């Protein structure tokens with residue numbers, strides 16, 4: 001994980017009202033200068049008609065015209081590669097915010113499931129879920145070096161799962177969800193690799209009968225996309 005702090009007066013006016021919201025980060029493609037794309041009413045495009053390098057991240061902290069993002073480092077990603085070489089002053093752009101999570105006042109228990117890309121969102125959810133609401137957190141990490149300290153919550157239990165080499169991403173979360181007790185007052189929030197969270201969604205809806213309104217399940221990235 002790389003912490004990146006974006007700054008500039010252009011951030012004035014950006015407000016993030018909800019936990020686990022999103023922003024889109026636009027950076028230069030490798031070996032190209034940064035170009036501010038234009039919005040054609042449907043998508044952002046560069047002057048030559050190509051799409052810019054634009055990816056979605058969780059706004060970790062927004063204060064004093066500075067926006068902090070926590071970005072997972074992996075091989076061969078436009079933004080992941082950019083953060084390895086970006087130097088202070090590197091131009092980039094931010095679009096957003098996108099919607100976040102609205103807590104359900106009827107819930108007396110939350111289950112939070114996610115891989116490393118979901119850690120910033122899980123941190124924020126732990127920060128806003130009431131102290132007397134039970135929280136069960138499961139996080140999949142690629143190895144023990146990716147273990148981070150999450151905010152302390154008096155009613156939370158946190159389980160870290162280290163992914164086994166060769167298994168599809170999210171496999172440990174998919175297995176963990178089968179063992180989790182889910183009742184009427186439980187709300188489930190899950191985010192991570194698209195196929196993994198799709199499988200979690202299917203398990204909850206088809207095998208457990210969990211109402212859709214009791215879940216937020218979001219694909220944050222997709223293998224080979």
Ligand SMILES: Cc1cc2nc3c(=O)[nH]c(=O)nc-3n(C[C@H](O)[C@H](O)[C@H](O)COP(=O)(O)OP(=O)(O)OC[C@H]3O[C@@H](n4cnc5c(N)ncnc54)[C@H](O)[C@@H]3O)c2cc1C
Nearest residue numbers: 056057058071072074077078079080117221222223224225
């Ligand atoms: C609402 C939302 C919030 C998000 N918040 C965060 C956040 O706070 N921090 C964060 O790091 N990510 C977050 N993500 C996920 C992030 O947008 C994706 O991981 C994105 O693909 C990264 O862009 P990239 O340019 O590095 O890789 P890309 O150019 O998009 O992908 C290149 C290759 O890398 C693979 N890849 C992409 N992401 C990963 C990964 N995490 N691990 C391994 N392989 C990967 C792809 O499958 C593809 O093969 C969020 C996504 C959403 C939708």
